[in-house]
Structures are given as C-alpha cells and as structure tokens.
Amino acid sequence: MHKQPADTVIVLDFETTGLSPDQGDRAIEIGAVIIEQGRITDSFQRLMNPGRRVSSFIEQYTGISNAMLQDAQDCSSVMAEFAEFIDGYNLVAHNASFDRRFLDAELERIGAGYPGQFACSMLIARRLYQGAPNHRLGGLVEYKNIPTDGVFHRALADAEMTARLWLQMLEDIELDYGKVELTFRQLQQLSKTPKAGVSGYFNRQ
C-alpha cells in the first residue's frame, strides 16, 4: 500500500474527550475526506457517544455539547462504519501520532483494524515551510492562504483543511522539484528527513 500515489489518501481528524486514550479518553467525532488523484471525492462525518459526559473545556473547544452527544450513535457502531470507509487507503492527519493513537484504541475495542499507513501533515509542513510562524493547522492554512469556511476544531472541517494543506504541499513540492508522480512512501520518508537535508530530498530520489 505504501507504493500508492501520494495524491490518493484519506485525511482524517478526531475530536476527543482529551489528549490520551491511555488515560481513558474517547473519541466523540470523526471526520474524514477521500482524496483521489488530487481531488476530494467523498467525506465521512459522525458524532459518537462516548458513554459519559465531556468536560466544559471540550464543549467550548469543539462546540460539541453533551446534548449533541446524547443522541449520537455509540463509538462502536460509528467506528465499525469508519473501518469500512478507510479500508484500502493510506491515511493522513495533522499531528498524526495523536489521531493514530485514538484510531488504534477505538478500533481495538471492536476488534477491527486497517491496512493503510499513516503520514503526518504537520511533520512534512515543518520541513517544507520552515519559515512559517507556527505549524498549527490553523496557522498553516493562514500562511498558505488556503480558503476555509471559518469552522475550526470540528472533525470534518479540520479534515477538509488538512486535505487542502496536503494538496498544497504536493503542489509546492512539484513546483520546487518538478516531481510529477509522488508516492505516499516518499512523503512518509520526507517527514523523517532531517530538516537541514530537505532542500535536496526530491532531487536525490
């Protein structure tokens, strides 16, 4: 799967009750978009009931209230649906180590898995846009003048912004290096390349 092109991926984002599934935190919303050959072709968005109340901080941060979650499907049924949605695709997220931990934890609860690999848009952006004031998703969207609908910290909106950032990075790489068929694996490896060596990375491929 890692030999697949970089312009065909699923970009995903979780909203959660906190920062760590190891500390008992759960997912409360999943948003994702499919990018195929450089175009967004489909999306997935579900709220999910974590079985307990979320903190007022999370209500304020995400705009997802306890009232909204009360009527939502259970995590297990949403995640079973989502496992089918991502089957066959490589995955992208902004600060992917965070979303991967929650994806792994929620799927493990229902005995499901996924075949794809993860790439992190934040680690790649830190290398490509070393002059950006910061590498938060919102900061990068502003830095690259990527259009938004003004919604932040909701799963589908953040997944769409990350998808547009991903496409922007592919475009910028091709502009700088003239590479026309980037593989997912190349982007994964870029995210692990020492920052000082990034300028020649694609010329050496």
Next chain:
DNA sequence: TGCCAGGCCCTCTTTAGGGCCTT
C-alpha cells in the same frame, strides 16, 4: 478527589529540559 500523554526537535544536548502540536 485529584490528576492526567506522547512524539518530535532544538539546544546552553546525549547522565536533560522544555517548546511545539494534537483534544
């Protein structure tokens, strides 16, 4: 009740500490 992570990356580094990111 109160508390709460983990990986990356820089530097005044490697016998460590702290900022950046994610909710």
